[in-house]
Amino acid sequence: MDIFAFVLLSSSLLPLSFVLSDAADSISKSESLSEGITLVSKNESYALGFFRPGNSSNRYLGIWYNNIPVRTVVWVANRLNPINDSSGMLMVNSSGSLVLLSQNRTVAWSANSTKQARNPIVQLLDSGNLVLREENEENPENYLWQSFDYPSDTWLPGMKLGWDLRTGLERRLTSWKSPDDPSPGELSWGVVLHNYPEIFMNKGTEKFFRTGPWNGLSFSGLPVVKDNPVVTYNFVNNSDEVYFIYNLINNSVISRVLLNETSFLYERHIWVSEDKKWSLYLSVPNDKCEGYNLCGPYGNCIIGESPICQCVEGFKHKSTNTWNPDEWSKGCVRITQLSCEDKDKIGFVKFVGLKMPDTTYSWVNGSMNLNECRVKCLNNCSCTAYANSNIINGGSGCAMWFGDLIDIGQIAANGQDAYMQDVYIRMPASKQVDRKEEKDKQKMKVIVIVVVGIAVVFGVLLTTYRISKRTNFRERIENNVMIDQNIEGQSEDMEVPFFTLATIVIATNNFSSYDKLGEGGFGLVYKGTLIDGKEIAVKRLSQKSGQGLREFKNEVILIAKLQHRNLVRLLGYCIEGDEKMLIYEYMPNGSLDSFIFDQTKAKVLGWSMRFNIICGIARGLLYLHEDSRLRIIHRDLKASNILLDSKMNPKISDFGMARIFGGDQIEGNTNRVVGTYGYMAPEYAIDGLFSVKSDVFSFGILLLEIISGKKNRGSFHLDNTQNLVGHAWKLWKEGRPLELIDTFLKGSVMQSEILRCLHISFLCLQQHHNDRPNMSYVVMMLHSESSLPEPNELGFFVGKESTSSSNGQSSSTNEITVTMLEAR
Ligand SMILES: *[C@@H]1O[C@H](CO)[C@@H](O)[C@H](O)[C@H]1NC(C)=O
Ligand SMILES: *[C@@H]1O[C@H](CO)[C@@H](O)[C@H](O)[C@H]1NC(C)=O
Ligand SMILES: *[C@@H]1O[C@H](CO)[C@@H](O)[C@H](O)[C@H]1NC(C)=O
Ligand SMILES: *[C@@H]1O[C@H](CO)[C@@H](O)[C@H](O)[C@H]1NC(C)=O
Ligand SMILES: *[C@@H]1O[C@H](CO)[C@@H](O)[C@H](O)[C@H]1NC(C)=O
Ligand SMILES: *[C@@H]1O[C@H](CO)[C@@H](O)[C@H](O)[C@H]1NC(C)=O
Ligand SMILES: *[C@@H]1O[C@H](CO)[C@@H](O)[C@H](O)[C@H]1NC(C)=O
Ligand SMILES: *[C@@H]1O[C@H](CO)[C@@H](O)[C@H](O)[C@H]1NC(C)=O
Ligand SMILES: *[C@@H]1O[C@H](CO)[C@@H](O)[C@H](O)[C@H]1NC(C)=O
Ligand SMILES: *[C@@H]1O[C@H](CO)[C@@H](O)[C@H](O)[C@H]1NC(C)=O
Ligand SMILES: *[C@@H]1O[C@H](CO)[C@@H](O)[C@H](O)[C@H]1NC(C)=O
Numbered sequence: 001m002d003i004f005a006f007v008l009l010s011s012s013l014l015p016l017s018f019v020l021s022d023a024a025d026s027i028s029k030s031e032s033l034s035e036g037i038t039l040v041s042k043n044e045s046y047a048l049g050f051f052r053p054g055n056s057s058n059r060y061l062g063i064w065y066n067n068i069p070v071r072t073v074v075w076v077a078n079r080l081n082p083i084n085d086s087s088g089m090l091m092v093n094s095s096g097s098l099v100l101l102s103q104n105r106t107v108a109w110s111a112n113s114t115k116q117a118r119n120p121i122v123q124l125l126d127s128g129n130l131v132l133r134e135e136n137e138e139n140p141e142n143y144l145w146q147s148f149d150y151p152s153d154t155w156l157p158g159m160k161l162g163w164d165l166r167t168g169l170e171r172r173l174t175s176w177k178s179p180d181d182p183s184p185g186e187l188s189w190g191v192v193l194h195n196y197p198e199i200f201m202n203k204g205t206e207k208f209f210r211t212g213p214w215n216g217l218s219f220s221g222l223p224v225v226k227d228n229p230v231v232t233y234n235f236v237n238n239s240d241e242v243y244f245i246y247n248l249i250n251n252s253v254i255s256r257v258l259l260n261e262t263s264f265l266y267e268r269h270i271w272v273s274e275d276k277k278w279s280l281y282l283s284v285p286n287d288k289c290e291g292y293n294l295c296g297p298y299g300n301c302i303i304g305e306s307p308i309c310q311c312v313e314g315f316k317h318k319s320t321n322t323w324n325p326d327e328w329s330k331g332c333v334r335i336t337q338l339s340c341e342d343k344d345k346i347g348f349v350k351f352v353g354l355k356m357p358d359t360t361y362s363w364v365n366g367s368m369n370l371n372e373c374r375v376k377c378l379n380n381c382s383c384t385a386y387a388n389s390n391i392i393n394g395g396s397g398c399a400m401w402f403g404d405l406i407d408i409g410q411i412a413a414n415g416q417d418a419y420m421q422d423v424y425i426r427m428p429a430s431k432q433v434d435r436k437e438e439k440d441k442q443k444m445k446v447i448v449i450v451v452v453g454i455a456v457v458f459g460v461l462l463t464t465y466r467i468s469k470r471t472n473f474r475e476r477i478e479n480n481v482m483i484d485q486n487i488e489g490q491s492e493d494m495e496v497p498f499f500t501l502a503t504i505v506i507a508t509n510n511f512s513s514y515d516k517l518g519e520g521g522f523g524l525v526y527k528g529t530l531i532d533g534k535e536i537a538v539k540r541l542s543q544k545s546g547q548g549l550r551e552f553k554n555e556v557i558l559i560a561k562l563q564h565r566n567l568v569r570l571l572g573y574c575i576e577g578d579e580k581m582l583i584y585e586y587m588p589n590g591s592l593d594s595f596i597f598d599q600t601k602a603k604v605l606g607w608s609m610r611f612n613i614i615c616g617i618a619r620g621l622l623y624l625h626e627d628s629r630l631r632i633i634h635r636d637l638k639a640s641n642i643l644l645d646s647k648m649n650p651k652i653s654d655f656g657m658a659r660i661f662g663g664d665q666i667e668g669n670t671n672r673v674v675g676t677y678g679y680m681a682p683e684y685a686i687d688g689l690f691s692v693k694s695d696v697f698s699f700g701i702l703l704l705e706i707i708s709g710k711k712n713r714g715s716f717h718l719d720n721t722q723n724l725v726g727h728a729w730k731l732w733k734e735g736r737p738l739e740l741i742d743t744f745l746k747g748s749v750m751q752s753e754i755l756r757c758l759h760i761s762f763l764c765l766q767q768h769h770n771d772r773p774n775m776s777y778v779v780m781m782l783h784s785e786s787s788l789p790e791p792n793e794l795g796f797f798v799g800k801e802s803t804s805s806s807n808g809q810s811s812s813t814n815e816i817t818v819t820m821l822e823a824r
Contacts, residue, residue: 026123028135032091035059039124040066046074046128050088054180058082061090061100061109062182063128063147065254069276074128074154074256075147076182078109096120098132098145113145120144128156152182155189155246155257157231161199162191162243171243175261185261196359196389196399197235197242201259201266201285207292209266209285210407212356213399214244215421216390221355221411222284230255230270230281255281289409293358296331297404300354312408314349314427331404336428340381344563347429348374348386352422357385357405364389366397369783371615373398374424387423395422496560497572499583504528504574508538518591518640522657527586535586536571541660543578552580552660559656562628566620568643568653582660584653588646591653593639596709596742607748609648610706614757615782616650617642621699622775624655625692632656635690637698638679639705678712678723682795683769693769696778697795700764704728707758709742725765729794732762757782762791 025042027033038049047066050059051073061077077090083102093099096118098111111132119135130147131140140146148159153175155161163170172190176182188202199219201209212221214235230253231246248255254271265285269278285291288308289301295309296318302310307322311332319327339345368376370388377383382402389397411420507528508515517525523541530536552575560570574581592613595601605613617637624632634641634655643651681697683689701712704724712724728740737758738751745754760781766772771792773781781788 025125026121027090027092028121029092029094029096029119032089034089035086038066039122041124041126041128043126045126046124048124048130050083050086053176053182054178056082056180058084059086059088060182061088063124063130065271068254068271068273070278072256072278073182074152074156075130076152077147079152079182079184081108083108090122092117092120092122092132098122111145112150115144117144127158129159152176153185153259153261157246157248157255160236160241160243160245161189162197162236162241163193164241164243166240173257173259175259177261179262187259187261187264189259189266191242191244192360193242194359194362196362196364197237198359199244203264208264209290209292210358211284213359213362213389215356215388216392220421221290221407221409230268293407294328295408296329297406298332298334299328299406299408301409310410312351312354312405312425314425331406334428338426338428343378345429346378347427348377348424349427350422350424353411353420354423355407355409355411356387356399356421356423357401358407359399359401361402363400363402364397366390368398370395370398371783373400376400377424377426383426385423385425387421391421496557496570497583499572499574499581501574501576501579503530504538504581504583506531507536511540522654522660528583535588537568537584537586539582539584541580541582543580549575555656555660556582558630559659562624562630562632562656564620564623564628565649566616566651567623567655568651587643587651587653589644589648591640592642592644592650592706593711595644596639596706597711602709602742602744605648605744607745607750607754610745611750611753611757613642613644613648613650614703614706615779617652617699617702618775618779618782620650620652621695622779624652625695625775630656630659631692633658633690633692634695634698635684636679637695637702639702639711642702681769682767691769692774693772696764696772696775697769699775699778700761700772701725703757703761703764704740707742707745707754707761708740709744725794728758729762729765732758756788759788759791762794763789765794766791767793767795 025039027039033039033049035050038047040047044066046063048061048063051062051064051071052059053073060079060082062073063075064071064073078100083100085103087101087103088108089101091099091101096116097113098120099107100109102108113132117132117134120132121135122130122132124130127148131143132145133143148156149164149169149171151159151161151171151173153173155173159171161171161173170190172188174189175185175187177185186204187208189199191197192200196213198213198221199211200207210221211219213219216235218233229249231248233244233246235244236242246257256269258267258269259265260267263283265283267283268281270281271277272279287303288294289303295301298312298315300310300312301308307325307328309317309322309328311317314335315332316335318330318333321327365373366389370386373386373388376398377386377400380400380402383400384403384405385401387399388395389399405425505511507530508526511524511526515527517527517537519525523539526538526540528536528538553573556570556573560572563569568587569585570582571585572583574583589595595605596610621634621637624634632655634652635658636654637652641652641654643653645651679698679701681690681694684694684697701724705712708724708728710724728737731737731739737755740758741748741751741754748754760773760778763771763773763781764778
């Protein structure tokens with residue numbers, strides 16, 4: 001303080017006080033600041049003093065920019081209590097409180113400090129923050145009081161807007177009443193402490209505008225307030241504080257946010273020194289759609305549409321008078337009612353480019369992933385939507401909404417804005433898919449008619465058809481609304497339809513070899529097209545099953561009840577004479593082996609697609625093992641038994657075959673699957689022992705093949721390098737696991753996920769079946785980031801060299817089998 005001169009105040013009122021004569025940045029006890037004198041921050045960016053706003057003759061204590069020619073007040077102390085003459089005086093009184101006194105020493109304003117200071121000083125900082133602190137205490141955490149905690153209408157860089165949960169302090173902006181009157185006006189702007197916090201702008205008590213929650217990069221309802229050349233925003237949320245803050249990227253820029261009572265806008269202004277004036281950088285709400293909840297529940301406000309209040313896909317206007325703006329707020333209702341109990345009939349539709357709904361009734365968990373989020377939402381009837389709560393790094397966290405979704409709007413028309421969150425809204429599964437697919441089907445039907453007529457002669461046309469089908473798929477993906485992969489394919493229990501042989505003969509052109517799709521362990525598979533254009537796959541079972549018709553039918557009915565989105569759906573069956581056939585849904589993309597082992601097609605399968613396939617297979621297998629009414633051991637899990645639907649979702653095929661062929665036939669089956677030795681667990685291959693853990697082993701092989709793009713040759717040679725498992729294990733132990741990864745995946749950003757999957761595959765491939773995880777553990781490991789156990793010796797080191805002893809099953813094996821196949 002020695003550089004500043006002090007003048008003894010002659011007034012008899014304050015015999016012991018000093019007044020500052022020159023630009024100091026602080027006052028201490030027994031000093032005071034009165035009209036005509038200002039405190040100036042160290043680098044001279046801000047000044048504190050008395051001012052008169054507009055035409056008013058009232059005096060206020062305030063802070064303004066010191067080095068711009070237009071007086072711009074950013075903070076006011078005595079907003080509610082003006083001083084009407086020049087008697088105002090700011091000082092720290094003898095008990096350490098910061099007070100503003102007027103005539104007769106009446107207190108016009110005082111700082112709300114809870115603690116008393118021993119050696120207090122009041123300092124105006126270079127940030128524009130006026131602080132009361134102990135003279136030798138500079139830690140902001142220990143300030144006794146600061147003006148940043150009591151904002152007026154201006155948000156400055158570095159100023160927190162939000163809550164201190166420890167003290168219950170809320171920092172929110174309130175506009176001035178008018179340019180002449182800084183007392184609080186109608187507009188306010190602050191963080192609302194919903195589970196998923198967001199900023200609300202209120203006009204009086206009425207909600208006026210909402211930013212939408214912070215998604216890690218921006219507010220969904222305010223995509224312009226993302227990081228830009230001027231400022232960076234941050235959202236801080238922990239058990240002590242919840243606040244938003246921004247900072248300037250270039251400190252020589254002068255910028256402020258103002259809540260303007262005249263325009264009713266939140267405005268960011270930037271000082272243009274060349275023009276010596278403030279320039280408006282952005283303002284909200286910008287248009288009608290940004291006003292709060294214009295369109296009511298499930299209304300989708302879209303500028304440029306007529307009326308601008310549209311409905312979210314799957315909903316229709318509640319009122320028929322959509323021309324009448326007064327009716328818009330009634331919103332929209334579901335076209336098809338949801339039935340909550342039946343989870344199979346519920347799905348979620350993904351929406352991109354929407355402003356996140358009002359989070360008043362929301363729930364957030366930052367450590368859940370999207371899939372866990374979906375499950376949690378699906379299991380709670382009042383959950384209407386879910387989303388990743390944070391979009392950084394591909395998305396994380398779970399946000400759920402309850403009750404009607406309001407204040408939605410189409411922000412990014414094409415959904416291309418990288419700052420937008422995707423939201424998944426609950427819908428009736430079948431109806432929603434039907435609606436979307438209706439159009440596709442119309443197009444397809446035309447093609448089908450042509451194809452059915454000519455396909456027999458011109459095989460080329462079928463290829464065309466497949467291509468056109470794929471094009472349809474792409475169109476749908478590019479559409480704004482995308483169907484969540486999870487909602488398809490589950491439908492009500494029904495009698496399994498019976499197909500006559502004649503129907504099948506027509507559909508498959510009398511089992512024309514052209515229509516042959518493949519050859520499985522249990523018979524040939526044909527493609528067929530029913531008269532109505534529906535495509536099917538027909539599995540013509542080899543005639544050796546030797547099972548009675550009745551048992552066969554019973555088995556088929558049981559198997560048909562196994563319904564899961566990662567299982568190929570059985571549509572019906574046919575028994576006539578010696579013929580036994582199973583009719584399945586047709587999978588346009590064929591089987592997984594045709595992709596991963598094909599140099600050209602493998603390129604199509606990036607890691608995220610492969611990971612999706614891995615997770616789907618795991619879920620399908622988990623369902624077979626644990627979740628279905630029957631415990632099914634697949635026993636022939638391999639890449640050629642994984643079929644891919646039009647969206648490349650995996651579906652396990654050939655499950656339940658052991659049942660269909662009858663318990664007695666297990667030995668025979670074992671003979672038949674000799675071709676897939678590469679997938680067999682050692683205890684199965686050698687001793688004929690099988691259990692869910694032998695399926696886990698096959699899953700491990702599959703995982704390895706998907707990651708490496710290489711086929712496991714499947715010979716249990718003592719020379720380990722001859723098979724993939726041995727090779728992989730060797731590289732792993734030598735610390736060179738990256739060499740295993742398919743060349744098409746090299747350089748993937750998801751390397752750690754790839755390595756994790758590799759690790760999981762080794763756990764599945766352990767020699768002792770007791771060591772191998774079960775499928776629910778596998779699914780859990782795939783979806784979490786917890787550390788994984790070290791694998792023990794893998795199962796390719798077989799003690800016995802013989803590979804042909806699988807016929808010799810001991811009776812105990814048969815017992816295990818029978819037990820496993822009992823219906824639960
Ligand atoms: C100041 O007063 C004049 C005349 O009374 C009026 O026209 C003007 O709008 C006022 N200015 C402000 C900022 O209120
Ligand atoms: C100024 O304010 C004081 C009290 O705040 C009041 O008593 C006085 O009448 C006012 N004077 C004028 C001229 O308004
Ligand atoms: C200092 O100001 C505070 C706040 O107005 C007041 O409560 C306290 O009594 C004052 N102390 C003295 C000595 O006037
Ligand atoms: C100041 O206080 C004295 C005595 O308390 C009173 O007589 C006088 O009217 C007051 N002045 C003002 C302007 O309020
Ligand atoms: C001062 O603090 C009290 C309680 O902590 C609070 O009720 C009051 O509103 C505060 N006053 C101001 C001006 O912030
Ligand atoms: C905010 O933090 C709390 C406590 O740490 C946590 O429970 C909550 O989920 C967080 N909210 C968001 C939106 O991240
Ligand atoms: C910061 O802004 C000033 C004034 O606009 C400009 O001259 C300077 O180049 C900027 N600095 C950077 C690092 O952008
Ligand atoms: C003053 O200091 C603040 C905070 O360090 C900085 O942002 C600002 O650019 C400085 N202003 C001047 C004029 O140096
Ligand atoms: C508030 O908005 C009005 C109307 O757009 C504008 O004239 C005025 O300058 C704004 N106020 C400030 C302090 O910028
Ligand atoms: C959030 O999710 C994680 C992971 O699912 C879970 O462990 C945790 O208990 C959850 N927290 C809350 C508050 O539900
Ligand atoms: C569904 O979520 C709501 C809101 O969090 C909660 O109150 C209710 O208990 C939940 N219901 C079930 C069945 O979990």
